[in-house]
Amino acid sequence: GAGVSQTPSNKVTEKGKYVELRCDPISGHTALYWYRQSLGQGPEFLIYFQGTGAADDSGLPNDRFFAVRPEGSVSTLKIQRTERGDSAVYLCASSPTGEGADTQYFGPGTRLTVL
Amino acid sequence: AQSVSQHNHHVILSEAASLELGCNYSYGGTVNLFWYVQYPGQHLQLLLKYFSGDPLVKGIKGFEAEFIKSKFSFNLRKPSVQWSDTAEYFCAVNEYNTDKLIFGTGTRLQVFP
Numbered sequence A: 001g002a003g004v005s006q007t008p009s010n011k012v013t014e015k016g017k018y019v020e021l022r023c024d025p026i027s028g029h030t031a032l033y034w035y036r037q038s039l040g041q042g043p044e045f046l047i048y049f050q051g052t053g054a055a056d057d058s059g060l061p062n063d064r065f066f067a068v069r070p071e072g073s074v075s076t077l078k079i080q081r082t083e084r085g086d087s088a089v090y091l092c093a094s095s096p097t098g099e100g101a102d103t104q105y106f107g108p109g110t111r112l113t114v115l
Numbered sequence B: 001a002q003s004v005s006q007h008n009h010h011v012i013l014s015e016a017a018s019l020e021l022g023c024n025y026s027y028g029g030t031v032n033l034f035w036y037v038q039y040p041g042q043h044l045q046l047l048l049k050y051f052s053g054d055p056l057v058k059g060i061k062g063f064e065a066e067f068i069k070s071k072f073s074f075n076l077r078k079p080s081v082q083w084s085d086t087a088e089y090f091c092a093v094n095e096y097n098t099d100k101l102i103f104g105t106g107t108r109l110q111v112f113p
Helices: none
Strands: A005-007 A010-013 A019-024 A031-037 A044-050 A053-056 A065-068 A075-079 A088-095 A110-114 B010-014 B019-021 B031-038 B045-050 B056-058 B064-068 B073-078 B087-095 B107-112
Touching (some): A010 A019, A044 A075, B019 B107
Antiparallel strands (some): B064 B073
């Protein structure tokens, strides 16, 4: 079956611009996660959705970052006034229930470059 | 805050050599532990996970990991590596019944024929 998909695969933008990154989770998965992976680092948690609601947004670095999941399926990560330090690979993952022992299935990521 | 340490940043082996990658975590309570692998050009995928029961966990492709609670460790092992095991390996942990994964910085494994 289809895995987690993310679009675009690459995004180049200029400092100060607004970007949206999209994630399509595995069908039927109620939990959706966003992570950010900087060069040479492991993925870093940003936000977790259970259904339509953000159950844990403690990883969002500041108020320029926002994410939505209005119908409990597709999610969009939104970054305002991008900065060069936002350059990273943004990973989306989904899991069937969101319980701690659940396997999270990762998408291919969106590579964001802020010039 | 929880943290995960992977002490081996880059490991180079010849085929058929044995592998052990270290992983230590900081949380003292009940945890779920994971090893993920990222092959070149591919996305992260689960190798194995521990959440209860037998502390020796077997995963895909001949990998296994042992949870040693007293050492806060979850080391990954494989008795005989193959060229196709060349990849980056990430250890991750979450607190029992919580959501987010805390990842280590990863270990890059290169296997030469």
